[in-house]
Amino acid sequence: MLKSVHVNPLQCVSAAEAAAWHQVVAASTAHDLPGTPPPDAGRIHAQLTQPALGSRRLAWLAVGADGVPVGVAGLRMFTSPGQEHLAELELHVDPAHRRRGAGSLLLSAVVTACRAENRRSLIAAAAADSPGEAFSERRGFRRALTLHHLILRLAEPAEADLLRIADAEHPGYRLTGWTGTVPDDLADAFAAAKNAMNDMPVGDLDYGSVAWDADRVRAMAQVIADRGDTLLTIAAVHEDGTVAGYTETLLPRGSGTRAQQYDTAVVPAHRGHRLGLWVKTAMVCRLRAEHPGVVEIETDNAEDNAHMLAVNRELGFRSYRRAHELQLDVPTA
Template sequence: MSISAHVRPLQNVSAADAAAWHQVVAASTAHDLPGVPAPDAGQIHAMLTRPALGSHRLTWLATGADGAPVGVAGLRVFTSAGQDHLAELELHVDPAHRRLGTGSLLLSAAVAACRTENRRSLITTAPADGPGEAFGERRGFRRALTLDHLVLRLDDRAGADLERIAEAEHPGYRLAGWTGTVPDDLAAAFAAAKNAMNDMPVGDLDYGSVAWDADRVRAMAAVVADRGDTLLTVAAVHDDGTMAGYTEILVPQGVPPRVQQYDTAVVPAHRGHGLGLWVKAAMVRRLRAEYPSVVEIETDNADDNAHMLAVNHRMGFRSYRRTREFQLDVVTR
């Protein structure tokens, strides 16, 4: 069959463009990930129109002969030192319009943009063993990392067990928590703890590293708030004032039943004391008190991150799907 789609870059994303994008993503998600909630229209609009941290975004919309949306692609071009070689691709084609060349057109536009932006590494995520994986591998993407996705149901049984964990004493440490921007007296310590994420397993991804400071953690919180989401943080603070570990939860705008785990990290010098489990259990307690309509937390872990997988299984998280990270090595000129 001949290619009938037309691909155009979105310079200034309109409400109609965002609605078209949402239509394609919702259809793609329902087909490829049944039971997984797709982002709602408001989340899509915020993602497309609000700035991201340490990056800028390029977007494309593919339409059919009748002008209806059939595919979308977004490229997040990282700009921070340590990641300025990297771009991340999101690509969806409506299932009713697949195998007609639309995905290839969108991918070609994204790869060309990587060359223009002098990005050597293009990474993307696809459901394990799904059509996106096969599409990418046929076009030169190599498998670099497998992620286990887990869900915790916040039922009474889980709550009672995790309440005991949250209440356990950890001599030399105290819990701290905040919503949105970190308090000024903890900003430097939080940034130092954030840098502990640079040793997280990333498989064979050419992911680079990020240097965090107080200004960057404040900027991250501002980006989340600007798109209408809420960021919750619970941290373990040592008696000497250093932050030993922390966990973050993103509550999307509208407070859907399922929220997303963001970072969890324990600083190397403080590992082996159960702090990761402690802060995560305290976060569950906080969610149950402040957001009683939330019934699930979703997280993901690299399949070789045995320690964090063990922590999550101890909490009651259960695996329900897998995704894979892929990388294309872009030849730049």
């Protein structure tokens, strides 16, 4: 069966190759995650062709003997100091073409690339009890972190409840917000706050750490803009000018109705003041006012991140599925 599948590395991804990639991912997502919004073709093209932040991307396309695309693998090679040991895998096989060797061939190419790049850790995400999880565990991946995916229907929180939280007094703090790149006068303070994400629960993942500065913050916003997405941020600023906490929400390109939660963090010195709930509530109010076409937000939290799970559930988020971060300790040559 393996002879009927060929794996081709992609160099400069063409429009036809991006379309083939989208075809496979759309079929895989519809089968394994029913109810999840379908991937946007333009967004996938941008992800495959636009530079990434702190990483570079390798990609492979598996085709059958008739030239039909049957599987894809994308490998994100992290390049930032503190993460040079790490690679992240995205692998999809069209359900109509599974159990014919495409996934195994793609993973073999990925592992070979990791070894050539001296990557000791390969991580991947898979829905709990899904075909992707079973495939990964049969090939040596182990569960390193359990995630709860949650959805908030924006119409559900009562206006009075949102206003009660949003208008609560937080002496010494004020809220501010922006779209896209952080304003220059907050860039350094915001970058310092981003470093609070380095103490987020990561289970047994060999994830490393990321050092944020103003240039990296601006570069992240540019990467998101270049692929056609919109980044919204709400921040709590202390009277001394410190960004004490923030939340980020991504609006995917196209006409999607589901927003994606990005980071939410509170700087350790400012915890205990319910700033996380404050900024997230302000974001819900902003989405309702400025983006009425968005009807829900998806987020995920590590199972052992009890505090953020409690914040999200107080706001009205409800669990709808679990996922696992899986890790393969890459064998040395």
